[in-house]
Every structure is written in C-alpha cells, then in structure tokens.
Amino acid sequence: xxxxxxAGTGGAGKTTTSAALALAHARAGERVLALTLDPARRLFDxxxxxxxxxxxxxxxxxxxxxxxxxxxxxxxxxxxxxxMGERAVPFLNGAVAQLFTAAPxxxxxxxxxxxxxxxxxxxxxxxxxxxxxxxxLAAFDLPARMLSLFDGRVLGMLEGSARGGFLSSMAERLVxxxxxxxxxxxxxxxxADFYRALGVARRPLQRASEHAxxxxxxxxxxxxxxxxEASVRGARxxxxxxxxxxxxxxxxxxxxxxxxxxxxxxxxxxxxLDDAYAALTAYATQHATLxxxxxxxxxxxxxxxHLPAPGRLEAxxxxxxxxxxxxxxxxx
Amino acid sequence: xxxxxxxxTGKGGVGKSTVAAALARASGARLAVFAHTGPSGALxxxxxxxxxxxxxxLFGSRRLARAFLGSEPVRALLDVSDAVTALVAFxxxxxxxxxxxxxxxxPATGHALSWFRSLPVLEGLAGGGRLKAFVASVRRWIRAPxxxxxxxxxxxxxxxxxxxxxxxxxRSLPDxxxxxxxxxxxxxxxxxxxxxxxSFPEAHARLNDWNMLRTQAEAFRDEAGASTHLLVDRIGAxxxxxxxxxxxxx
Numbered sequence: 001x002x003x004x005x006x007a008g009t010g011g012a013g014k015t016t017t018s019a020a021l022a023l024a025h026a027r028a029g030e031r032v033l034a035l036t037l038d039p040a041r042r043l044f045d046x047x048x049x050x051x052x053x054x055x056x057x058x059x060x061x062x063x064x065x066x067x068x069x070x071x072x073x074x075x076x077x078x079x080x081x082x083x084m085g086e087r088a089v090p091f092l093n094g095a096v097a098q099l100f101t102a103a104p105x106x107x108x109x110x111x112x113x114x115x116x117x118x119x120x121x122x123x124x125x126x127x128x129x130x131x132x133x134x135x136x137l138a139a140f141d142l143p144a145r146m147l148s149l150f151d152g153r154v155l156g157m158l159e160g161s162a163r164g165g166f167l168s169s170m171a172e173r174l175v176x177x178x179x180x181x182x183x184x185x186x187x188x189x190x191x192a193d194f195y196r197a198l199g200v201a202r203r204p205l206q207r208a209s210e211h212a213x214x215x216x217x218x219x220x221x222x223x224x225x226x227x228x229e230a231s232v233r234g235a236r237x238x239x240x241x242x243x244x245x246x247x248x249x250x251x252x253x254x255x256x257x258x259x260x261x262x263x264x265x266x267x268x269x270x271x272x273l274d275d276a277y278a279a280l281t282a283y284a285t286q287h288a289t290l291x292x293x294x295x296x297x298x299x300x301x302x303x304x305x306h307l308p309a310p311g312r313l314e315a316x317x318x319x320x321x322x323x324x325x326x327x328x329x330x331x332x
Numbered sequence: 333x334x335x336x337x338x339x340x341t342g343k344g345g346v347g348k349s350t351v352a353a354a355l356a357r358a359s360g361a362r363l364a365v366f367a368h369t370g371p372s373g374a375l376x377x378x379x380x381x382x383x384x385x386x387x388x389x390l391f392g393s394r395r396l397a398r399a400f401l402g403s404e405p406v407r408a409l410l411d412v413s414d415a416v417t418a419l420v421a422f423x424x425x426x427x428x429x430x431x432x433x434x435x436x437x438x439p440a441t442g443h444a445l446s447w448f449r450s451l452p453v454l455e456g457l458a459g460g461g462r463l464k465a466f467v468a469s470v471r472r473w474i475r476a477p478x479x480x481x482x483x484x485x486x487x488x489x490x491x492x493x494x495x496x497x498x499x500x501x502x503r504s505l506p507d508x509x510x511x512x513x514x515x516x517x518x519x520x521x522x523x524x525x526x527x528x529x530x531s532f533p534e535a536h537a538r539l540n541d542w543n544m545l546r547t548q549a550e551a552f553r554d555e556a557g558a559s560t561h562l563l564v565d566r567i568g569a570x571x572x573x574x575x576x577x578x579x580x581x582x
Contacts, residue, residue: 010344010440011491039442040343040494095457106414106446132344132440145411153405175403178396184459191457231345260534273535276523280535282568309489 002030002125003215007136007242008224009234013255013304017224018129019046020316024324025125027061027317033119035068036129037139039108043069043129048313068119075111079208082118083201096194109139110146113212114205126215133234137241143213150205155195158188221249223298226256227290236297251323252298254291256306262288334426334473335433337364339509341444342484343494347517351484351563352437354576355515361433366421375428379417382424383410389423390466414443415450419467422451426473435482441498445505448474452506471507480511486518487549499556514556518565519549 006018015036022034036043047067049056054070070078076097080088091097109131120126130136157175179188198205221242225235235252242249265284270277295301302323307315338361340352353371356363363374370376387397400406410416425436438444451471458464481502485495495514502512520542529536553560566575 010346011486012345039446040440041442042494098453098456106412106417110412131442135443145408148404148408149412151408154409157403157405171399171403174396174399175406178391178400182391182462184461184464187457187459187463190459226345228345230347230350258534258538261538264532264534268532268535272532276535276539279521279523279567280538283538286568 001120001123001215001218003128003219004125005128005130005136005139005216005219005221006224007130007221007238007249008132009226009231009238010132012224012226012231012235013253014132014224015042015046015129016313017222017253017255017304017316017320018127019043020313021222021320022065022067022127023060023313023317024320025127026063026065028321028324029062030124031064031066031122032060032125032127033066033068033123034127034129035112035116035119037109037112038129038131038135039072040131041069041071043067046313064123066119066123070112070115072108072111075108075115078118079111079114079205080201082115083204083208084197085200087197087200091194091197094194094197095190109135109142113139113142113146114208116215117208117211120211120215128219133238136238137245140216140245140247143209143216146209146212147206150198150202150209152199152202155192155199158192158195219247220251221247222251222253223249224253224255225294227254227287227294229286229290232290232294235294239297250299252294252301253304254294254301255304257291257303258284258287258306259303262291334429334476334478335431336361336478336480337425337429337433338435338480338482338513339438339444340435340482340484341438341441342498343491344440346484346486346491348440348484349437350572350576351482351515351517352435353573354580355482356435357573357577358580359433359435361435364425364428364434364436366425366436366438375434377421377424377428379420382420383416385427386420386423390462413450414446415454418447418450419454419470421447422470422474423466426470441494445498445501448502448505448507474507474509477510479509480513481509482513482515484515484517485552487516487545487552489548492548492552512559514552514560516549516552516560516562518545519562520546520565522546 004021006014006021008014018034018036022032025032034043044050044067049067054068054074056067058065077092080091084091130139223235223238225231239249261284265281268277268281273280300323302319304316304319338355340348340355342348353363355361363371364377365374366377366379366382368378383401384397387401388394391397391400425434428434438447451467455464455467455471458467483495483498483502485491499512499514502508523539523542549562553562561580563576563579566572569575
C-alpha cells in the first residue's frame with residue numbers, strides 16, 4: 001500500500017495538487033483513495049465534482065478513483081456501526097457524540113483516520129490532503145493520541161472505579177476528587193457512558209489507530225507551495241520539521257510559476273511599460289528569488305505554471321505523471 | 333472592564349497574520365496569538381500555560397490544577413478536541429483584554445468556526461455547576477458589543493467563494509460576534525495595459541490579471557457593503573506590516 005500526504009501552507013494549491021496526483025496514479029493503473037483531513041472539505045470541488053455525496057467511485061484510465069469526503073457525523077456513524085453493533089445508536093445519540101458534529105476540528109481528523117481502516121481494503125494507493133501548515137504535522141501525531149485515548153485509563157478515571165487499578169495512587173485520587181468537586185455528576189456520567197461505549201469497541205478502535213499509525217509512518221510527503229513570501233517560508237519550515245520526524249519530503253511542488261515572466265523581464269524597459277514597470281519588475285524579481293529559495297530546500301522540484309481554472313486539474317496531472325516514478329525511486 | 337477584541341480569520345494563505353499585525357498597529361491594540369511562539373511585541377498565549385491558568389482559575393488552586401493536568405488520562409482526553417482548546421484560548425483572551433484592546437490572530441476558516449461552535453456544546457455537556465457557569469461567562473463575553481470579527485480574503489474567485497460561505501456561517505453562529513469587518517488583501521493598484529503589449533505578452537497577461545483582480549475586489553466591496561476595506565498589494569515591500577497599518581489607519 002502506497003500512501004502520499006500532501007502538505008503546505010494555505011492557498012498554495014494543496015487540494016488541487018492532491019486531486020491531480022490521484023488522477024495521475026489512477027491513469028497509471030492504480031486504485032487510488034483520495035481524502036482530505038481539512039475540516040474545510042474542498043476536495044470534491046478540486047475534482048470538479050458535486051459534493052452532494054460523501055463517497056464517489058469511478059474508473060479513470062486503467063485504474064480507479066475512490067473519492068471520500070464524509071462529514072464528521074457520517075464518519076463517526078460509520079466507525080460506531082462497524083465497531084459497536086447495536087450499541088451504536090444510543091452511542092451516537094449521546095451528549096458527548098454531539099460534540100463531534102458541532103465542533104469538528106480535531107475530532108474530524110481523528111474520526112476520519114479511524115474510519116479509514118475500512119476504506120483501504122480494495123485500493124493500492126491513498127492520497128491524503130491536509131489542512132494548512134501545522135495541521136499537517138499534527139495529523140502525524142494523531143494516531144498516538146488516539147491510542148492513549150482508547151487504552152482504558154480514561155474510563156477508569158471517569159468511573160473512579162478501582163477495577164482499572166486507577167485509584168491506586170495519591171495523584172489519581174486527587175484527580176478524581178477534582179473531577180467530583182468541579183464537574184457535575186451528570187456531565188461525568190455522560191462522559192463515562194461515552195467511554196463505556198467506546199470500551200466495547202476498544203480492540204477494534206485500537207486496531208484502527210494502529211493501522212492509521214502504520215499508514216502515516218510509511219507515507220511519502222509532498223510539499224506544495226506558491227510563489228509568495230509566506231508560502232515559501234512555510235514550506236521550508238514544514239520541510240525541516242518533517243525531516244526531524246524522519247519523514248523526508250523529497251519532492252516539492254511549486255504552483256503558479258510564470259516561466260515566461262522570468263525570461264521576458266530581461267527585455268523590459270520603463271518606457272515600454274509606463275507606470276507598471278516598477279510593480280512588474282518587483283513582482284518578477286520576487287518571483288525569481290522565491291523560486292530559488294524554494295528549490296534550495298528540495299532534492300527535486302516540480303514547477304507547475306500559472307494556469308487558468310478550466311483544464312488546470314488535467315494540466316497538473318500531466319505534469320505530475322513523469323515525476324511519479326522518479327519520486328518513488330527517491331523514496332526508496 | 334474588558335476591552336474590545338478583533339478576531340481575525342479567513343481562508344488559509346490570504347495573509348491573516350500580516351493583516352492582524354497591521355490591524356493591531358493601526359488601532360493601537362496589542363496583537364495576540366495562541367501558539368508556542370509569536371512575532372516580537374505580540375502577546376503570546378502559550379497553550380500549555382493557558383491550560384494551567386484556566387484550570388487554576390476554575391479550581392481555585394494552582395497546585396490542584398498542576399496535579400490534575402499532570403494526569404495522563406486527563407491529558408489524553410483534553411488533547412483530543414479543539415473544544416477545550418477553544419475554551420482555554422477564549423478564557424485567557426478575555427483576561428488579557430482587561431488591560432488593553434487586542435487583535436487576535438485566529439486559525440483558518442474551518443478551525444476558527446469550530447472554535448466558536450464548541451462553546452455552546454461544552455456548556456450543554458457541562459450540565460450544571462461551576463464549569464457550566466464558567467463556559468457561560470466566556471460565551472457572554474464573546475457576544476459583548478465591543479468585539480468584532482475581521483474576515484480576511486483576497487480577490488481571487490475561488491477564495492471569494494469560500495469567504496462568502498464564511499461570512500454567512502459566522503453570522504449564523506450561536507455566539508455570533510457583534511460586528512463584522514471584511515478586508516480584501518493584495519488588491520493590485522489599477523493599471524492600464526502597457527503600450528507595447530505584443531512584444532511583452534507576459535507583462536501584458538500579468539497586468540490583465542491585476543486589472544481583473546482589482547475589478548473583482550471592487551465588485552466584492554459593492555456586494556459586501558461599507559465595512560469592506562481594500563488593501564493594496566505591496567509586492568516585495570520591506571516593512572509590509574507598517575505600510576499596511578498606515579493604509580488601514582487612513
């Protein structure tokens with residue numbers, strides 16, 4: 001199973017690049033699952049498809065694209081029904097489960113990674129689009145957090161039961177006394193019910209977390225940037241932080257490159273361009289500086305030209321195809 | 333008495349942080365960020381410290397707060413959801429705003445909306461007692477008339493369509509902010525095409541793009557109303573924040 005995670009600053013073109021990459025791999029014969037961890041949920045738009053359903057599947061060349069973009073609510077229901085059987089319905093109607101649908105950030109990513117387990121059986125490649133910048137890094141840490149959530153100590157704490165061995169130490173007794181003094185009994189009860197329901201599903205949820213953890217650990221990361229100061233700075237920082245986690249993003253994609261501008265600039269004269277000369281020259285100079293800075297940070301950079309919206313997706317796919325093999329070699 | 337806070341959000345990549353810094357400078361407010369580090373001079377609300385402070389206020393004891401947050405199962409629970417993060421950030425922001433008006437640089441669209449939506453859910457979950465009263469008081473503070481939401485956007489069509497959705501969603505929040513301001517960032521100055529367009533096709537195309545962006549920005553201002561401010565693109569400017577602040581103050 002191949003996994004590619006697309007990261008970068010906001011507005012750089014991550015989602016479009018994710019869609020184009022999924023198409024390119026599908027045309028090469030793979031069955032590709034495309035999803036986004038961004039609660040802003042823009043992946044259907046990028047594929048130029050209607051977002052009225054949470055799952056779409058179609059043949060693309062000799063491969064397939066499985067496009068999956070559920071709401072937090074749908075993904076949670078999927079996880080609950082798969083792991084809890086008939087207890088799923090009361091679980092989903094509980095007070096704590098409502099938190100998932102009302103305030104999806106953070107929880108959205110977790111529920112998606114848990115549900116991912118069931119979506120990966122009949123695909124060869126998973127393309128994961130992420131939320132801007134630091135959120136991509138946070139996604140890599142999520143499985144560990146999920147595992148500590150499902151390991152039973154949380155329920156022990158909420159129930160205050162000696163069964164889990166929880167009340168064995170002074171510190172634990174203190175935590176329990178804080179909970180009882182400051183949180184109303186019904187809130188503790190709601191939380192304990194939620195965790196008891198999770199407890200039924202603890203093993204499958206742990207397995208799903210471990211599965212997500214393995215997938216993310218094996219992922220190739222592709223960093224997307226646009227030629228703006230903030231985007232190049234963000235991309236270079238992301239590269240350093242991913243390197244520190246051993247994730248080595250070898251390929252950078254620079255979107256909206258104006259090659260012609262760089263070439264043409266040499267012939268510009270103030271007379272020919274009137275008052276626009278200064279602004280255009282500043283723009284072209286900045287463009288050149290940023291490309292150079294970005295390309296200094298990656299072993300390989302794909303320059304994607306500035307393209308008009310109609311046909312952009314297909315054009316990026318075509319550009320990505322020749323570098324797919326090279327990228328696999330780089331990633332070992 | 334709490335001073336006004338300008339909450340700044342928008343689609344990723346539109347220049348929220350720069351605009352937030354400029355807004356603070358222009359209005360004599362202090363820039364606040366909820367992160368481990370921030371620009372010099374900004375009020376940096378560090379998540380871990382804020383969590384300690386809020387727990388200490390809630391429990392009435394620093395020692396108790398430390399012991400509580402030191403527990404692994406407690407941390408596992410709190411780390412999972414943005415809801416607690418939102419409560420902690422807003423509660424500390426309220427306290428910081430007692431001293432001076434603030435401009436708060438928030439996360440992008442999806443996460444920012446979820447921060448605001450978390451509070452009513454948390455209040456419902458809290459049942460009763462001290463925690464519920466605490467969440468309710470933070471919610472009352474957010475709804476106070478001195479605050480406003482500043483939505484930053486650029487004039488590209490795909491950004492504007494997400495911005496329109498954000499404007500609507502923000503207005504229908506249970507804790508909608510009293511006032512909404514819109515800032516269109518990176519608006520190119522109006523320019524005509526160069527005389528020798530045929531010999532410089534790239535320059536010509538770029539100028540056309542700029543003209544179109546300018547037109548789209550102006551159309552958006554007409555549609556969105558008087559509280560829309562257009563900020564000129566300053567390509568390669570040395571001190572972007574200062575230049576922007578001057579423009580905003582005018």
